[in-house]
Amino acid sequence: MKTCLIVDDSNVIRKVARRVLKGLGFEIVEAEHGGHALEVCSRSLPDAILLDWNMPVMDGYEFLGNLRRMPGGDQPIVIFCTTENDVGHIARALYAGANEYIVKPFDKEIIATKFAEVGLIDFSQLPPA
Amino acid sequence: MTPSDFEYLRKLLRDQSGLDLSADKQYLIESRLVPLAKNSSLAGISELVQKMKGGSSLLVTQVVEAMTTNETFFFRDKVPFDHFPDVIIPDILRARSSRKSIRIWCAAGSTGQEPYSLAMCLREMGTALVGWRIEIVATDLSKEVLEKSKAGIYSQFEVQRGLPIQLLVKYFKQQGELWQINDDIRAMVQHRQLNLLHDFSQLGTFDVVFCRNVLIYFDQETKTNIFGRLAKATAADGYLVLGAAESVVGLTDSFQPCLDRRGLYRPTASASSKRIAISGAFVPSTAALARP
Numbered sequence A: 001m002k003t004c005l006i007v008d009d010s011n012v013i014r015k016v017a018r019r020v021l022k023g024l025g026f027e028i029v030e031a032e033h034g035g036h037a038l039e040v041c042s043r044s045l046p047d048a049i050l051l052d053w054n055m056p057v058m059d060g061y062e063f064l065g066n067l068r069r070m071p072g073g074d075q076p077i078v079i080f081c082t083t084e085n086d087v088g089h090i091a092r093a094l095y096a097g098a099n100e101y102i103v104k105p106f107d108k109e110i111i112a113t114k115f116a117e118v119g120l121i122d123f124s125q126l127p128p129a
Numbered sequence B: 001m002t003p004s005d006f007e008y009l010r011k012l013l014r015d016q017s018g019l020d021l022s023a024d025k026q027y028l029i030e031s032r033l034v035p036l037a038k039n040s041s042l043a044g045i046s047e048l049v050q051k052m053k054g055g056s057s058l059l060v061t062q063v064v065e066a067m068t069t070n071e072t073f074f075f076r077d078k079v080p081f082d083h084f085p086d087v088i089i090p091d092i093l094r095a096r097s098s099r100k101s102i103r104i105w106c107a108a109g110s111t112g113q114e115p116y117s118l119a120m121c122l123r124e125m126g127t128a129l130v131g132w133r134i135e136i137v138a139t140d141l142s143k144e145v146l147e148k149s150k151a152g153i154y155s156q157f158e159v160q161r162g163l164p165i166q167l168l169v170k171y172f173k174q175q176g177e178l179w180q181i182n183d184d185i186r187a188m189v190q191h192r193q194l195n196l197l198h199d200f201s202q203l204g205t206f207d208v209v210f211c212r213n214v215l216i217y218f219d220q221e222t223k224t225n226i227f228g229r230l231a232k233a234t235a236a237d238g239y240l241v242l243g244a245a246e247s248v249v250g251l252t253d254s255f256q257p258c259l260d261r262r263g264l265y266r267p268t269a270s271a272s273s274k275r276i277a278i279s280g281a282f283v284p285s286t287a288a289l290a291r292p
């Protein structure tokens, strides 16, 4: 089973994301901010990370930089999931090594198609359009 | 809506756009046409039908367009957009190496996500296409979707569906909450209004035809007729690409599926013999509709 780390300071968002991603067959780990997420990753690297930008302690951008410098840290597929929707933020995220980018609000379909596009799930798992 | 209103609309839609509505689709008419009636200050669907019978051709167009399903997204179903740069274009490049031109047709381009996905694929192929003349023609029945396609402006939701983020950053300009595709990509696509029920021989022949997620709305007879005419519009060594839920099986002998390439079809030898024989517009038979 693939694992997905959900990093978001809102427990409502984590709960919604957890439900969607469980439905897609992931084992879920949660973190409330980037510092916590780094701890989780140093114990065991997940296959996928759904990452918020603005969080206390350490934001998603800083976390991503740290993750990519860790041994094996280039492996997890990182999908930003944030309200920051301007091209400047998106370009910075890509530069820091993000694989994809979702602008909130998201729903099940958006998550599922993005996860399929980056190869984390099979297209056959998508609900028919 | 009375049964006779339903029959009238059903026949009209079949004749005008090919839409094949079964009796269980009354709800679809209600959900699409009640708002249209309201906008035209008409009390409901019966009044709308009365006005159409009175000869309002503007209203007929509006009804036909309102009943089309325009759902689309960038790189829809992904597989065809892998086949396009990996199989189709390399093959055409070999076949057209002396002429150095490629013609591509999106036969139901809707709001532009499909033709622009193809245009971006071609850009991503880089130098392989330098010196080639490439035409992408996007057609659709609906004027409204063509206008949107021409503008090339999409919401965050639309660019979030199917478009890899790297391509968004590379090929779009952000305008407030919206994104517009760059002018050079936009300039690669020509737009024309076209009803697939009508003669399209004036468009000429194409090396690649994308005709996806439109024939599913038509009855068998209409599909067969369109396949026959599409074969005529497809070069003998060209490709037809259909949607994930579509196939030619049991409908035509003008195209055959490519082995191991889902969604890809090529004209058959029998299609070339018909390339001269079939022409003209198609009038769907309405005999079957006389009965409720």
Ligand SMILES: C[S@@+](CC[C@H](N)C(=O)[O-])C[C@H]1O[C@@H](n2cnc3c(N)ncnc32)[C@H](O)[C@@H]1O
Pocket: B016, B017, B018, B068, B069, B070, B071, B072, B073, B076, B107, B108, B109, B110, B111, B114, B139, B140, B141, B142, B145, B194, B195, B196, B197, B211, B212, B213, B214, B243
């Ligand atoms: C579901 S969209 C498919 C768009 C795109 N090809 C895709 O696969 O995402 C179907 C499109 O077919 C158009 N359409 C419906 N009837 C048509 C007809 N008779 N001739 C041409 N286009 C038609 C509609 O206006 C609509 O934009």
